[in-house]
Amino acid sequence: xxxxxxxxxxxxxxxxxxxxxxxxxxxxxxxxxxxxxxxxxxxxxxxxxxxxxxxxxxxxxxxxxxxxxxxxxxxxxxxxxxxxxxxxxxxxxxxxxxxxxxxxxxxxxx
Numbered sequence: 001x002x003x004x005x006x007x008x009x010x011x012x013x014x015x016x017x018x019x020x021x022x023x024x025x026x027x028x029x030x031x032x033x034x035x036x037x038x039x040x041x042x043x044x045x046x047x048x049x050x051x052x053x054x055x056x057x058x059x060x061x062x063x064x065x066x067x068x069x070x071x072x073x074x075x076x077x078x079x080x081x082x083x084x085x086x087x088x089x090x091x092x093x094x095x096x097x098x099x100x101x102x103x104x105x106x107x108x109x110x
Contacts, residue, residue: 006083007098011108017058017074022086022098026067035062035088037071042081042101056082056102076104 012018024032039056041049053060058072069086076082082102089095 006101009101009103010084011103011105012073012076013106013108014076014078014104015106017072018102019070019072020084020100020102021068021070022100023068024088024090024096024098026090027092030094031091032064032067032069033089033091035064035069035086036060037062037069037084037086039073039082039084039102042083048083052082056084062086073102076102078104078106080104 007022010018010020026032037057037060038051038053040051043049055075056073058074063070069088071084071086073084082104084100084102086098086100087095
């Protein structure tokens with residue numbers, strides 16, 4: 001089984017709204033045309049459990065500023081981990097996905 005690679009791990013409390021920023025390396029003259037965001041439960045070894053996009057994301061449409069894409073998360077279950085997937089389409093037609101692990105923990109320090 002191929003090991004999944006993650007862009008980052010981000011902590012969050014259940015009650016907090018937390019923005020997540022992901023940057024994409026762009027060749028000269030290329031821009032991010034669009035980016036959709038989804039979220040699933042992180043359940044090793046299969047990695048992906050139930051789709052929780054509707055409850056964990058404020059919107060599945062991300063905000064794009066230059067080479068940075070931002071999604072805002074909300075809710076979540078204490079002690080759960082989630083995979084937040086950013087799927088970008090670039091102006092040259094190429095595509096790239098970045099995955100962030102969201103760690104929900106109400107006992108964590110901010």
